Amino acid sequence: MFKIIKYSFYDLMRSRWSYIYFAFYLLLGFVLLFLNNSVSKAVITLMNVIIVLTPLIGTIFGVMFYYNSREFTELLLAQPLKRSTIFVGQYFGLAISLSLSLAFGLGIPFIVYGAFESSVIWNFSLLILVGVFLSFIFVALAFNIALSNENRIKGFGIAILMWLLLAVIYDGAFLISLMVFDDYPLDKFSLITSMLNPIDLSRILILLKLDISALLGYTGAVFQQFFGTSLGIISSLIVLSLWVVFPILRIVYKSKKKDF
Amino acid sequence: MINIKKLNKKFGKVEVLKDLDLAITKGGIFAILGPNGSGKTTLIKSILGMVIPDSGDILLNGKSVLKKWDYRNKITYLPQIANFPGNLTVIELIEMIKNLRNCATTENELIDLFGMRSFLDKKLVNLSGGTKQKVNLILTFMFDSELIILDEPTSGLDPVALIHLKKIFQTEKDKGKTILITTHIMSLVEEISDEIVFLLDGKIYFKGTVQALKTQTNQTNIEHAIAHLLTEENV
Numbered sequence: 001m002f003k004i005i006k007y008s009f010y011d012l013m014r015s016r017w018s019y020i021y022f023a024f025y026l027l028l029g030f031v032l033l034f035l036n037n038s039v040s041k042a043v044i045t046l047m048n049v050i051i052v053l054t055p056l057i058g059t060i061f062g063v064m065f066y067y068n069s070r071e072f073t074e075l076l077l078a079q080p081l082k083r084s085t086i087f088v089g090q091y092f093g094l095a096i097s098l099s100l101s102l103a104f105g106l107g108i109p110f111i112v113y114g115a116f117e118s119s120v121i122w123n124f125s126l127l128i129l130v131g132v133f134l135s136f137i138f139v140a141l142a143f144n145i146a147l148s149n150e151n152r153i154k155g156f157g158i159a160i161l162m163w164l165l166l167a168v169i170y171d172g173a174f175l176i177s178l179m180v181f182d183d184y185p186l187d188k189f190s191l192i193t194s195m196l197n198p199i200d201l202s203r204i205l206i207l208l209k210l211d212i213s214a215l216l217g218y219t220g221a222v223f224q225q226f227f228g229t230s231l232g233i234i235s236s237l238i239v240l241s242l243w244v245v246f247p248i249l250r251i252v253y254k255s256k257k258k259d260f
Numbered sequence: 261m262i263n264i265k266k267l268n269k270k271f272g273k274v275e276v277l278k279d280l281d282l283a284i285t286k287g288g289i290f291a292i293l294g295p296n297g298s299g300k301t302t303l304i305k306s307i308l309g310m311v312i313p314d315s316g317d318i319l320l321n322g323k324s325v326l327k328k329w330d331y332r333n334k335i336t337y338l339p340q341i342a343n344f345p346g347n348l349t350v351i352e353l354i355e356m357i358k359n360l361r362n363c364a365t366t367e368n369e370l371i372d373l374f375g376m377r378s379f380l381d382k383k384l385v386n387l388s389g390g391t392k393q394k395v396n397l398i399l400t401f402m403f404d405s406e407l408i409i410l411d412e413p414t415s416g417l418d419p420v421a422l423i424h425l426k427k428i429f430q431t432e433k434d435k436g437k438t439i440l441i442t443t444h445i446m447s448l449v450e451e452i453s454d455e456i457v458f459l460l461d462g463k464i465y466f467k468g469t470v471q472a473l474k475t476q477t478n479q480t481n482i483e484h485a486i487a488h489l490l491t492e493e494n495v
Contacts, residue, residue, distance in 0.1 A: 007356060014347045071343035077310050078339070080332035186337050238328075259271070260310040 001085045001092075002075070008069070008093025018101055020050070021057060022077045025105025026221070033113045039120045040210065047105065047127055051199055054134040058098060062142025063159045064095050067152050077260055087255040088248060095139045099132040106131075126209050130202040133240045137198050147254045170197050173175035182228055187222040194223075195236070198243045205236050261285060261407070261438050262307065267316035269302055269462075276302045277313070278462040286438040291449045294459035295487065296423060300442045301340060302460065304378040304409055305485050307440075308337055320407070333361070338400040340411040343392075345386030350376065350395055353384060357399055360365060374398065392414040397421075401428055408432060408439045414448060446483045458489060465489060 012018050029050060032042040039194045069090060076086045110124055142159050149155035174193055178186060194200040208227045264282040268275070271335055276299045284290060292300050293468055305311040307318055309325065309332065318325050325331045358365050365469055374394040381388065387395070393416045400408065414422060429452050432439060443449060449456065458466035458473075464474060467488060470482060477492075479485040 003360060011345060011347050069345065072345040074310070074339060075344065075357075076360075077339040077358065078308055078332065078335075080330055081360065082329045257312060259312060260305070 001089045002236045004081070004089025005093045007088045008065075011069070011072075012097040017061070021098070022105045022164060026108060026259050029106045029109030030112075033109050039113070040049055042122070043120060043123050043127060043206075044210060045259055047130075047203070047210075049120070050102075050127060050131045051203050053149055054098075055167055055199060057140040058095075058135045059142045059159045059163045060166070061094060061098060062093055063106060063146045063156050064137040066143055066146035067155065071172030074260055078094070081172060082138045083255045084252040085168055087147075087251050090169065090224075091140060091143050091248065091251060093135045093253040096137065098135045102131045102135065103128050107228070119235055123206075130206060132238075134198060134202060137240070137247070140244060140251065142157070144247050144254065147251060147258065166197055166199050171200065174200070189223060191226055195239050198240060201236055205233070261287075261321060263319040263322075264303075264307075265319070267303075267306060268314045268319065269294035269299075269306065269311060270314055271302075276436070276462050277306070277316075280316070280459075280463055282457065282467070284438060284440075285469045287433065287438050288453050289433055289439045289441060289452050290457055291453035292440055292442045292457045292459060293404045293449065294423045294465075295490065298459045300459055301411060304337075304411055304440065304442065307409065308332065308335065313418060332361070335407045336357040336400045336403050336414055338396055338408075338410040340415075344395070346479070349381050349383055350387075351380040353395065354399065358402075361403060364404065365402040365406075367398055369417055370402055373428075374421055375444050388416075390418060390421070393417055394421060395434060397425065397428075404436055408437060410439065410441045414443060415442060416446055418442055431494040445487065450482045458486070460490070 005224075028046070032045050033039065036042040036045070062249060073090070077083070106128060133232060145159045145162065146155045149158060174190070177193075178190065182188075194204055204223055204227060208224060227236060262282070262284045263368060263475065267277050267280040269277040272480075278305065280299075282303075292303065294300050302311055306313050306324070308322075309327075309329065313326070320331050320334070323331070348356070354367055358367070371380070376391075376394055376398065379391060379395075384392065384395070393413075397413065400410070413425065417425065426448075429439065433454075441449075441453070453470065455469055456465060456466065456473055466476070468476075473485050474480060474482065477485040477488040479488055
């Protein structure tokens with residue numbers, strides 16, 4: 001497994017997209033930190049970018065990487081390697097490389113700015129952690145879609161739709177349902193619904209950490225009550241981990257049954 | 261050595277292999293022949309575990325290979341279409357496969373034999389079809405495995421490389437190895453193969469020596485003998 005991770009990682013390190021992705025975060029980090037007066041505001045803006053962008057990039061890279069490395073995969077399949085080793089190895093190679101681009105791209109500006117001496121460091125770390133989680137989740141989901149769809153165009157379309165659904169449409173549907181069922185107690189409902197979507201969950205986690213949950217109104221208070229406690233934080237991290245674990249399990253399961 | 265029992269495989273509604281039985285007990289060169297779509301590649305890929313059969317069993321040295329992976333240490337495979345990760349150079353690819361297998365290799369002799377020394381630092385994406393096929397051959401023959409499976413090994417090769425390839429076949433055979441080849445080039449079959457396995461509609465239609473095939477069909481030319489087999493089926 002380690003060798004496959006290494007080779008996939010090397011392969012990606014040579015592609016210029018990894019550098020573009022890294023450079024983008026680097027630039028974004030510098031611009032936001034040095035043009036914004038307050039680090040907290042920069043963190044909020046970064047959060048908005050990360051929460052939409054990491055899933056999108058994870059999805060696109062995941063699908064593209066899977067389809068592009070098809071020949072490499074076939075070469076590996078004829079070698080004495082377990083199937084799960086090949087696919088999970090490739091998955092980790094990609095997810096780690098994307099996470100490193102994110103962590104270094106944003107980490108360097110923060111270090112240069114001197115954020116390590118302020119209390120913002122915890123907010124910032126949470127931001128990176130959430131970004132890493134989202135990268136791992138969406139690369140895994142993208143791999144699942146690509147494994148199930150032989151047709152590249154179809155696979156790509158479904159992957160983008162999935163991103164759109166989780167990043168945009170889910171929120172819309174959630175808000176509409178809150179309006180429609182206004183007369184009912186909705187705290188449990190909204191709590192569970194936001195736990196089910198990794199993007200929503202990440203957003204709420206960061207907002208609560210930044211202590212601006214007042215912006216969320218009544219539901220915010222409910223969230224604060226739940227997520228503010230260590231139980232809340234632990235359970236959200238568990239849910240995020242499940243979002244990584246289940247897609248990986250499905251990658252293992254699917255890859256065992258597939259013909260090449 | 262290889263024992264295939266009642267192998268079935270469907271792709272959607274198309275039955276590619278139907279209750280296929282095949283036993284290869286000794287070393288030598290076995291040519292797997294058959295018209296396009298007769299299931300040659302599916303059979304090969306089933307042995308390799310790349311295609312998962314619906315039912316049946318494949319035994320290698322008496323042990324079932326289905327759902328296993330370490331048996332592939334004993335097999336090398338030359339795929340039909342030589343597509344490699346383009347970002348790597350030739351030498352990096354060779355090193356990588358060596359590293360994955362972790363056993364003794366003879367790549368240097370092969371690199372010189374096929375005149376590939378000057379290509380070692382070139383990226384695979386920039387190589388011509390024939391040159392890629394040579395890389396493919398180096399990757400296949402650099403290991404010392406008891407079973408060698410070749411899917412269309414001659415495609416794109418120049419005559420000089422072809423002569424070298426035939427010599428390799430001979431030396432590997434003399435070492436007592438089993439070589440499975442699919443090809444559409446009948447002259448090659450006649451020249452090198454010990455036995456023919458003729459596949460038609462997912463079944464073994466004929467298995468025996470070239471001479472036996474000729475006698476059975478009353479033909480002197482192997483191409484005609486094969487054609488005869490096919491028309492016999494149609495009558």
